[in-house]
């Protein structure tokens with residue numbers, strides 16, 4: 459069993475750390491919100507007073523934080539964890555951040571002889587709780603392989619997208635495409651319903667035709683078509699619009715820097731920004747259907 463520091467115990471990090479504890483690992487937790495660390499202690503983790511204390515003598519460091527700024531402050535600028543982490547440690551940053559921020563942390567880690575991977579996740583809080591996340595990794599193959607046994611406790615799959623920062627790029631490519639097909643699915647279902655079609659029947663037809671996609675056949679945005687999805691629970695829970703907005707912003711920044719044309723991604727971003735501003739920031743992203751239905 460490994461000794462693991464876990465930093466950032468929010469909606470995602472809390473259940474991810476809990477799964478490591480359940481699997482029998484020795485987990486030392488830290489969060490600036492102390493009560494979140496206490497909740498993990500109740501589940502069998504131990505608590506550190508500072509991030510630097512958490513990483514002392516561990517084999518792995520996992521972080522799950524809100525932004526690139528916070529990740530860089532933790533590892534490089536303020537807490538300077540990369541100055542105190544033992545070179546034998548593998549650092550796994552699972553936060554969704556800009557690829558260039560991830561690369562900056564990678565470079566600093568490398569200069570200290572520390573192996574690091576960016577490993578953002580696909581899957582929301584439910585997948586974090588059930589240990590069914592998909593990790594999308596960037597970094598050296600050897601580092602990804604070393605991290606794999608730990609990732610496999612928290613997830614059902616761990617992919618290597620490429621070198622440092624590639625995990626972040628692959629993740630935002632996926633989420634940009636997700637936004638586009640969710641919007642397309644919502645507007646098609648809404649138009650069919652406006653013409654008097656039963657959205658359930660229309661879903662069945664399109665799911666067996668060339669319009670088939672994940673937003674249609676697994677996460678349907680039309681209320682009542684599917685059980686157990688946010689659309690059938692007033693769009694509560696799920697993947698929040700504000701998080702989709704964050705990911706579409708990262709995608710737009712990356713596209714700008716790469717000179718890649720993403721007209722559909724840009725339009726999806728505009729629509730989701732408008733939708734968030736209309737009071738849906740804390741609803742599931744499939745609620746975009748309401749923009750057309752209302």
Ligand code: NAD
Pocket residue numbers: 465466467468469470471488489490491494509522523524525528532552553554555579580581582583696697698701704
């Ligand atoms: P969250 O805001 O619930 O949790 C972040 C945690 O980090 C908070 O508990 C906060 O107190 C802590 N934190 C902030 N600064 C810190 C510091 N300097 N040191 C220690 N702890 C600090 O966010 P979340 O929903 O858990 O998301 C975390 C990351 O995962 C984000 O990058 C997000 O984009 C990504 N993500 C989220 C989801 C989701 O559905 N929530 C899905 C996929 C990816």
